[in-house]
Amino acid sequence: xxSRFGWMIVLAALLGAWELxxxxxxxxxxxxxxxxxxxxxxxxxRSTLADQALVTLREMVIxxxxxxxxxxxxxxxxxxxxxxxRAVYPLLVASQSVPVVAVAPILVIYLGFGLAPKVLIVALxxxxxVTVATLDALRAVDPEYRRVMxxxxxxxxxxxxxxxxxxxxxxxxxxxxxxxxYSAVAALFAEYAGGxxxxxxxxxxxxxxxxxxAAITLLALMSMGLFALVTLAERLALPWxxxxx
Amino acid sequence: xxxxxxxxxxxxxxxxxxxTLAGVDLDVPAGARVAVVGPSGCGKSxxxxxxxxxxxxxxxxxxxxxxxxxxxxxxxxALMPQRDLLLPWRSALDNAGIALENAGRPRADARAAAMxxxxxxxxxxxxGAPPGSLSGGMRQRxxxxxxxxxxxxxxxxxxxxxxxxxxxxxxxxxxxAEALATEPxxxxxxxxDVDEALKLADRVVVLSARPARVVLVADAGxxxxxxxxxxxxx
Numbered sequence: 437x438x439s440r441f442g443w444m445i446v447l448a449a450l451l452g453a454w455e456l457x458x459x460x461x462x463x464x465x466x467x468x469x470x471x472x473x474x475x476x477x478x479x480x481x482r483s484t485l486a487d488q489a490l491v492t493l494r495e496m497v498i499x500x501x502x503x504x505x506x507x508x509x510x511x512x513x514x515x516x517x518x519x520x521x522r523a524v525y526p527l528l529v530a531s532q533s534v535p536v537v538a539v540a541p542i543l544v545i546y547l548g549f550g551l552a553p554k555v556l557i558v559a560l561x562x563x564x565x566v567t568v569a570t571l572d573a574l575r576a577v578d579p580e581y582r583r584v585m586x587x588x589x590x591x592x593x594x595x596x597x598x599x600x601x602x603x604x605x606x607x608x609x610x611x612x613x614x615x616x617x618y619s620a621v622a623a624l625f626a627e628y629a630g631g632x633x634x635x636x637x638x639x640x641x642x643x644x645x646x647x648x649x650a651a652i653t654l655l656a657l658m659s660m661g662l663f664a665l666v667t668l669a670e671r672l673a674l675p676w677x678x679x680x681x
Numbered sequence: 682x683x684x685x686x687x688x689x690x691x692x693x694x695x696x697x698x699x700x701t702l703a704g705v706d707l708d709v710p711a712g713a714r715v716a717v718v719g720p721s722g723c724g725k726s727x728x729x730x731x732x733x734x735x736x737x738x739x740x741x742x743x744x745x746x747x748x749x750x751x752x753x754x755x756x757x758x759a760l761m762p763q764r765d766l767l768l769p770w771r772s773a774l775d776n777a778g779i780a781l782e783n784a785g786r787p788r789a790d791a792r793a794a795a796m797x798x799x800x801x802x803x804x805x806x807x808x809g810a811p812p813g814s815l816s817g818g819m820r821q822r823x824x825x826x827x828x829x830x831x832x833x834x835x836x837x838x839x840x841x842x843x844x845x846x847x848x849x850x851x852x853x854x855x856x857x858a859e860a861l862a863t864e865p866x867x868x869x870x871x872x873x874d875v876d877e878a879l880k881l882a883d884r885v886v887v888l889s890a891r892p893a894r895v896v897l898v899a900d901a902g903x904x905x906x907x908x909x910x911x912x913x914x915x
Contacts, residue, residue, distance in 0.1 A: 580762055583735050587760040588780035588831045598783075602770055676770040676811060 466643055474649035481650060485638060489654045492634035495551065495626065496619040496662060499558020504612055506559065507566025511608070514567075515574040516596075525571075532564055536625050544630035554626035554634075561622035562615035566608065573607025574600055606677045609670040616666050620659035684712035684867055685746030685757065685834045687732060692741035694727050701727050702738070703892035707869075709884075711746075714861065714868040716878035716901075718913060719888030725871040726763075728893075729837045732869060733758040745835060759831035763840040765824040767812035773823045774799060774808035780831035791830075798826050802860055818849040825857065829864055838870040842877065854880050875909045887912040 451471045457463070458470040465473055478485065514521040540557050547553040577600045585595045627636030638644075638651040671678065689707040693700070701724035709715045719725050730736040732743055734751030745754040759780070767776045775782075777798070778791030799808050804822055812820055821841060828836055841857070842850045858881055861868065872878050878885045879901050887897040887909060897912035 578766070580764070581766055583730070584760055584762050584766050585779075585783070586735065586755060587733055587758055587833070587837070588783055588827065590780075590783040594783055599768065602768070674770070676813065 466645055469646040469649050473646040474653060477646040478650040478653065481638075481647060485635075485650060485654060488633060488635045488637055488651070489658065491632060492620075492623050492627065492636075492655065493658050495554040495558055495623040495632075495634065496658065498551075499555045499622065500562050500612070500616055500619045500662065502555060502559040503562030503615055504566050504608075507563050507611065507615075508570055508608060510563075510567050511570035511574060511604075512601075514571055515600075521571075528564070528567065536561055536622065537629075540625050540629035543626075549630045549632075553630060554623060554632065557626035557629075558619050558622040561618050561625075565614040565618070566611040569611025569614070570604055570608040573604035576607070577603045605674055606670070609666060609674070613663055613666045613670075616662040617659050619662060620655045624655065683834070684865070686711040686713070686867060687746075687835065687869060688744045689728075689732065690742050692728070692731060692743065693739045694724060694731065694736070695739050696724075696727070700892035702731075703894050704741070705888070705893060705895055707732075707886065707895075709867060709869055712865060712867055713884060714870065714882045715884045715886060716870045716872055716882035717886045717888060718872055718875055718878045718909065719893060720890045720913065721873055723888050723891045723893040725873075725888065725893075726839050729760065729839050729869065729871055732835075733760055733837055735760075757833055758835045758837050759828045759833040760837045761824055761828040761839060761841050763843050765812070765817075765820040767820055767823060767827075769811065769813055771812075772808065773804065773810050773812060773815060773819075776812060777823050777826040777830055779827060784832075795826065795830055798829065801863070802826065802856065816849075817845050818853055821845065821853055822856065825860065829860070829866070834867055836866045836868045838868065840872055841870075843873070850877075857881060875906060875913065878909070879904070879906060885909060889915060 455471050458468055469477075514524060536557060539560075540553070543553040543556055547556065581599050581603075582595055585599055590598070623634065624636055624639070626632070627634040635651045635655055639648050642648065687707065687709040689705060692702050692705040692707075694702040705728060707715070707717070707728070717725050717728060727736060731738050732745065732754065734754035737751070742749065743754065745757050748754055748757065767773075768779070771779065774792055774795050775788065778788070778795040781791035781794055782788055796808065799805055802822065804819070804826070807815060807819060807823075812823065815823070825838075825841065828838075842853050845853060854877055861881075868882070870878070870882055875885075883901050885897075885899050885901055885904060886895055887899075888894065889896050896915070897909065899909065
């Protein structure tokens with residue numbers, strides 16, 4: 437219990453030190469807003485911020501869902517074909533060095549200013565961790581299981597779906613958790629590239645730092661919420677998996 | 682299910698540059714229990730894999746119940762590995778019955794087939810337990826029932842109790858002897874423990890260190906423990 441809530445104490449101490457620093461040194465809020473200023477802005481601008489947060493959240497959730505579907509699918513395909521894996525996997529890794537910031541405006545040009553380019557950018561960012569974690573987990577399954585299952589009447593297809601895939605699910609969930617925490621920043625990149633009505637709107641005016649702070653706070657909360665949701669889903673779906681760690 | 686025998690002639694096997702089997706002959710009459718004893722790493726497990734049709738020998742021939750083709754041998758052999766390899770998301774009962782589900786039978790059928798064995802062999806209270814909550818000895822029992830429920834005429838047991846402590850191992854040997862007495866099968870057991878071989882098998886085959894050849898074949902009734910140990914040490 438103590439360790440479980442330790443982060444609250446650390447957070448409170450950090451916020452306290454921050455507040456104290458700003459107040460004591462008299463730092464102007466365009467340089468660094470105090471936590472209480474940010475809290476006040478959060479409250480004052482709550483209806484605008486809530487609308488923007490919902491737009492951003494929608495991009496995050498749809499993008500993440502698409503990334504999970506595509507990531508699982510590619511991991512399965514790459515796992516089942518050695519040839520394809522050798523051909524595609526290095527390219528997949530290399531593709532990660534393409535900065536999303538640079539690609540985002542191009543996608544906006546292709547796809548317009550609607551939801552599509554944002555979802556696609558979030559999905560592009562989130563796809564990689566899901567694919568890699570799932571593929572690694574599939575490849576890490578003890579081959580001895582396959583051999584024993586073959587003597588226990590199991591077809592290769594059955595071994596895949598009833599032995600390998602379940603064993604890989606904790607890995608897939610880890611990848612999804614990482615992806616969930618990336619999704620917020622990805623959505624923001626996308627919104628910066630092409631107008632949105634999302635939280636990026638509140639961050640564009642860099643001088644209104646309390647408002648920027650409020651938007652960042654909401655973004656962090658959404659990212660953590662999504663992360664927690666994935667963790668919860670894993671606990672519900674794979675009660676056996678916690679047993680083993 | 683009619684009992685079937687196993688015959689292997691001049692089996693050779695290499696693992697990379699290492700020669701593991703250097704011409705091994707093996708005869709397991711239908712319904713017999715044969716133990717293969719040998720030093721660690723001499724290729725005993727490989728021998729089981731080859732009999733089951735999971736690995737191919739470099740040379741030699743294996744016949745299981747008159748069948749030479751690996752697929753046919755695979756259809757007749759069930760393997761119990763050294764580690765239990767139970768699936769953590771399935772209950773003990775559903776692990777035991779998995780071979781029936783693999784063969785396309787509904788889960789209810791698999792459970793109905795596994796439950797009587799759980800009752801009979803001292804696992805009645807553990808049917809619903811996840812494997813992670815069971816002791817090593819209990820897990821091996823479940824793993825053995827899983828092998829039994831595959832419905833194959835030949836059981837290949839690969840050091841089934843090597844990972845257990847001495848007391849649990851003795852319990853399990855007695856338990857297995859009893860289980861095999863009521864559920865007779867053709868059994869090929871691999872172990873490095875001469876006492877285990879004498880307890881469970883009616884014939885013992887001693888292999889040399891790698892590359893393995895047969896150095897002694899003896900009936901468990903007539904063979905002395907010392908003779909076997911002597912042969913094992915070369």
